[in-house]
Amino acid sequence: MMSLDAFSALLVSGLVLGSIYAMMASGLSLVWTTLGIFNFAHGVFMALGAYVAWTVSDAAGLNLWLGFAIAMSVAFMAGLGILIERTVVRPFYGQRDMLLITVMTTLAVMMFLEKGIQMLWGPRLKQLRPIVEGKVSLLGITISAQEAFIIVIAPLVLAALWAFLRWTSTGRGIRAVGQNPDAAKLIGINASAMFAVTFALSAVLAGFTGILLGSLRLLTPGLGAEPLIKAFIIVIFGGMGSLAGTIGAAYIIGLVEAFLITTVGFYWAPSALFIILIAVLLVRPEGLFGRRVA
Amino acid sequence: MIRSLSGNRAFVLGAALVIAVLMPFVVQDTYWRHLFIIAFIYAMVASNWDLSLGYAGIFNFGHVAFFGVGVYAAALSTKFLGADPWIAIFLGGVAASLAGALVALPVIRLKGIYVVLVTFAFGQLVLQLVLSQSEITGGTQGIVRIPALEAFGYNFLRDFKFGYYYVALGLLVISTIFLRFVVRSDFGMSLRALRDNEEYAVARGIPTGLQRLKVLVVSAFFTGVAGGFFAIYLRVASPEIFGFPVQSLVLSMVLVGGTGTIYGPIAAAVILTFASEMLGSIEGLDEGRVMLIAVAMIIVLLFFPNGLASIWRRRAQRAALADSADKAVAETRLIENSAGASR
Numbered sequence: 001m002m003s004l005d006a007f008s009a010l011l012v013s014g015l016v017l018g019s020i021y022a023m024m025a026s027g028l029s030l031v032w033t034t035l036g037i038f039n040f041a042h043g044v045f046m047a048l049g050a051y052v053a054w055t056v057s058d059a060a061g062l063n064l065w066l067g068f069a070i071a072m073s074v075a076f077m078a079g080l081g082i083l084i085e086r087t088v089v090r091p092f093y094g095q096r097d098m099l100l101i102t103v104m105t106t107l108a109v110m111m112f113l114e115k116g117i118q119m120l121w122g123p124r125l126k127q128l129r130p131i132v133e134g135k136v137s138l139l140g141i142t143i144s145a146q147e148a149f150i151i152v153i154a155p156l157v158l159a160a161l162w163a164f165l166r167w168t169s170t171g172r173g174i175r176a177v178g179q180n181p182d183a184a185k186l187i188g189i190n191a192s193a194m195f196a197v198t199f200a201l202s203a204v205l206a207g208f209t210g211i212l213l214g215s216l217r218l219l220t221p222g223l224g225a226e227p228l229i230k231a232f233i234i235v236i237f238g239g240m241g242s243l244a245g246t247i248g249a250a251y252i253i254g255l256v257e258a259f260l261i262t263t264v265g266f267y268w269a270p271s272a273l274f275i276i277l278i279a280v281l282l283v284r285p286e287g288l289f290g291r292r293v294a
Numbered sequence: 295m296i297r298s299l300s301g302n303r304a305f306v307l308g309a310a311l312v313i314a315v316l317m318p319f320v321v322q323d324t325y326w327r328h329l330f331i332i333a334f335i336y337a338m339v340a341s342n343w344d345l346s347l348g349y350a351g352i353f354n355f356g357h358v359a360f361f362g363v364g365v366y367a368a369a370l371s372t373k374f375l376g377a378d379p380w381i382a383i384f385l386g387g388v389a390a391s392l393a394g395a396l397v398a399l400p401v402i403r404l405k406g407i408y409v410v411l412v413t414f415a416f417g418q419l420v421l422q423l424v425l426s427q428s429e430i431t432g433g434t435q436g437i438v439r440i441p442a443l444e445a446f447g448y449n450f451l452r453d454f455k456f457g458y459y460y461v462a463l464g465l466l467v468i469s470t471i472f473l474r475f476v477v478r479s480d481f482g483m484s485l486r487a488l489r490d491n492e493e494y495a496v497a498r499g500i501p502t503g504l505q506r507l508k509v510l511v512v513s514a515f516f517t518g519v520a521g522g523f524f525a526i527y528l529r530v531a532s533p534e535i536f537g538f539p540v541q542s543l544v545l546s547m548v549l550v551g552g553t554g555t556i557y558g559p560i561a562a563a564v565i566l567t568f569a570s571e572m573l574g575s576i577e578g579l580d581e582g583r584v585m586l587i588a589v590a591m592i593i594v595l596l597f598f599p600n601g602l603a604s605i606w607r608r609r610a611q612r613a614a615l616a617d618s619a620d621k622a623v624a625e626t627r628l629i630e631n632s633a634g635a636s637r
Contacts, residue, residue, distance in 0.1 A: 038407050088592055100353060103410055104549055105592050111542050112588035119582065225538075229418045232411040267426030274419045278400045281412070 009141050010258050016147045016216075018254025019154030022247045023209040024224075025231040025238075026158060027202035029246040032235065034178040034198040037089060037102040041109040042206050042231065043224030048080070048113060049073045049207020050214035050223060051121055054128050070131075070211055074204050081203030082196045084109055089199070090192070117221040128214035150212050157208070158247055161201075165243070174198050229270075230257075233277050307557070311467070318459050327455045331527060333567035334462040338469045338520035340547040340559035345513040348553030349477060351489030352506060353406065356397055356413035358541045359420045360390040360514040362533075364521020366424065369437040369531035379443050383522035390518020393420075394510040401510065402503035421536035436532030440525055458527055465523060466560070469516040473556050476512060485509055539584060543570065546591045552598075 028042050056069035088105035092098045130146035165171035176184040177194040185191050210223060217223065230253065238249030256276070260269040321327055343357040367389030368382040377385060400412050424431045431437065442449060443461065476482050484505055487495040496502055525531045534540070547566050551558030566587075573583040 032407070038410065091596055099406060099410075101595055103353070103355075104545065105595055107538075107542055107545070108588040108591040108595075111538065112585050114538070115582070115584040115588075119585075229415055232415055236408060236411050267422070270422045271419055274415060277415070278412070281400050281408075282403060 005140060006262070010262055011255070012141060012143055012147070012151070013261075014255035014258035015151045015251070016254070017257055018251035019150050020209060020213055020227065021230055021234055021254050022250035023154055023157060023205055023212075024227050025234040025246050025250050026161060026243060027205035027209075028228075028231050029235050029238070029243055030161075030174075030198055030205075031202045033243075034174055035085075035089065035195055037099065037106070039199075039202070040103060040106040040228075041084065041113065042202070043228030044110045044113040044117070044221070045077060045080070045203050045206035046210035046213070046224030046227065047117060047219070047221055048210070049077050049204075050128060050210035050219055051117055051126075052076050052207070053211045054126050054214065054219060055121075057129065058126075070208070073207050073211060077203040077207035078200040081200035084203075085196050085199035090195070114221045121219075121221075126219040127217075128211060128219065130215040131212075146212075146215050150216075153212070157205070161205070162243065170194070170197060233273065237277065237280065314463055318456055324455055327459050329567060329571055330564075331455065331458055331462040333564045334466045335520045335524050335527075336544060336547060336567055337560040337563035338466050339517050340544050340551065340563045341470065341473055341556050342513045342515075342517045342520075343544065344548050344551075344553055344555065344559050345473060345476065346509050347548060348555070349482065349489070350485040350506065350509045352401065352509065353410040354397075354401070354413050354510070354513075355410050355541075356416040357513070357517060358544055359417035359536060360393055360517045361521040361524070361540075361544075362417075362420060362424075362535045363393045363514075364390045364518030365525040365531045365535055366431060366437075366521075367518065368522035368525040369440050370430070372440050372526075373437060379441055379526045383519055383526055386522020386525070387515045387517075387519035390514040390521060391511045393518075394512075394514030395507065398507040398510040402506045417536060417541070421533060424533050424536065431533075432531075434533060436530055436534075437525075438530050440529045440531065442529060443526055462523065462527070465516075465519060469519070470556060470560065472516065477556065481505070481508065542591075543587065546587060546594075549591060550594050 024042070024046065028039060031037065031039050031042075050073075053069040053073040056072045084106075088109055089102055092101050092105070095101065130144065130149075132145040132149045134145040135142050136145050136148040163171075165175055173184070173189045174194050174197065176187075176189055177191045181191055184194075206224070209227075213223065213227070234249045234253050235246055237253060238245035238247075253273070257269055257273060260272050264272050317330065318327060321330070339357070339361050343354070346352045346354045346357065364386030368379075368386040371377040371382045371385045372379060397413060397416050401409050404412060425433055428434075443457070484495065484500045487498070488500060488502055488505060492502065521535075524535075543566065544563075547562040548559045550566065551560070551562030570583055570587060573586060
């Protein structure tokens with residue numbers, strides 16, 4: 001039997017991972033349900049958000065400026081999201097092979113941005129200062145305040161996203177376009193504006209996740225690559241198309257991964273996770289929480 | 295008209311083959327021969343990828359992982375089993391086919407984006423396996439000092455890669471003939487039927503799962519052979535082959551060449567290998583060429599969503615249309631004339 005301390009350590013690290021994954025995957029899932037495309041550049045958005053925040057906060061040199069840095073990064077990501085939707089996604093709406101073509105164009109964007117980051121910021125390793133400093137005691141173990149902050153902020157961000165989609169007219173417009181674009185257009189919803197807003201929102205979510213992760217890990221252009229693969233697994237696991245399913249799956253995968261790391265080790269954890277994924281898909285091809293579609 | 299078109303194509307293909315065979319006599323430089331060898335290897339990978347991606351319509355993004363499996367299978371079999379390099383190349387193909395069967399397990403049950411995600415995740419998984427089992431695979435260092443090819447006492451390292459050039463060309467030709475055979479067989483037609491109208495194809499008794507399994511195994515084989523040859527030729531196996539740069543380079547070859555064609559990706563592989571190398575040799579562009587390729591990929595997709603091969607095909611179609619229009623005009627005249635005569 002595992003001791004209580006070990007168990008709570010596992011729980012906390014699982015929650016940190018789950019929070020990161022949930023914010024990452026919800027943006028991916030949002031774009032998928034609304035635009036019907038899968039954005040492979042989502043991971044590099046994460047890295048870019050972190051780098052922009054680093055530049056702003058490092059230039060100012062003060063921890064106080066970190067809030068400003070986050071705001072700048074968020075604004076930048078929103079603009080970039082809209083730009084990318086216009087240039088590499090929009091031209092392909094309604095095409096027969098749209099899904100495949102946009103996979104390739106977003107992959108190209110990923111290549112472009114990843115190399116761009118490397119050229120612009122250079123190979124020197126960087127790290128963001130934590131948003132909150134110090135240590136926190138939680139469930140009998142001590143973790144950094146930043147990790148505690150992530151555990152707390154993620155549900156708040158996700159709740160805000162949910163409230164936005166549920167109660168604001170823009171949010172409802174986004175959902176309407178996702179469910180039935182033609183009917184949405186007929187009742188006067190500006191579908192193309194909704195697509196742009198969705199893409200911007202998802203880019204902002206990715207950038208913000210990058211800022212949170214950027215103080216736990218070192219910044220590299222490939223910062224988002226590994227979380228993106230996890231986000232794929234999560235979105236499949238959760239059953240595509242449901243935000244709640246995605247978020248639930250993110251926390252499950254985070255906890256499972258933390259468990260696997262302590263049992264089979266850091267190196268075997270991704271393989272074990274993949275095998276579990278395939279096993280689940282063989283039994284439930286529609287995902288864990290997905291509904292069977294005829 | 296159709297006969298003359300295919301005659302035209304046969305001429306182009308024959309000319310390309312003759313040029314390729316004579317090339318080493320003109321190009322004596324090791325570096326240029328090396329570029330051709332690399333281009334031929336990529337051509338095999340890209341054209342076989344198109345079998346599952348373009349012909350069968352499976353959104354397979356793990357194809358470069360099959361290539362990597364071939365590379366490592368060949369490298370490991372020479373290192374641990376003491377296999378002859380020729381056998382090792384073949385074993386690369388076998389191992390890649392096994393990997394194809396493994397990927398097929400989830401893929402045959404899934405559709406659309408799920409296939410993209412699972413195959414993509416598979417590639418990342420193989421990479422992580424290679425990195426984590428460093429005592430076997432050498433981790434990030436890779437496997438070095440793989441024995442070179444030898445036949446009847448002739449070491450292929452001699453004569454400025456003369457021998458390697460013909461091995462690469464020979465493998466490409468065999469792979470291409472094989473692909474043509476597959477595409478034109480009943481099996482190939484059933485794949486296209488599944489791609490274009492799955493419900494109808496299934497109603498006509500084509501087993502979706504089985505055909506998908508077969509196409510993944512078949513398309514992986516020569517990809518793995520290419521990987522095996524890549525390892526034996528370069529004499530190293532490094533985990534970089536699983537990375538995004540290789541993946542996107544080969545993908546852009548399939549795309550630029552045009553999905554659903556055999557020769558498109560082959561031509562694009564040769565062109566892009568050289569283009570990428572030229573860009574790399576320009577001062578200051580060394581780093582930025584990946585970005586340029588990315589931009590080029592987007593531009594090609596924006597203007598020619600079916601690849602550059604579609605330009606050729608569109609011209610042929612237009613010619614065929616014009617031809618049938620001519621015929622129609624001629625026929626109407628004939629009718630008019632005969633009507634005039636009877637009057």
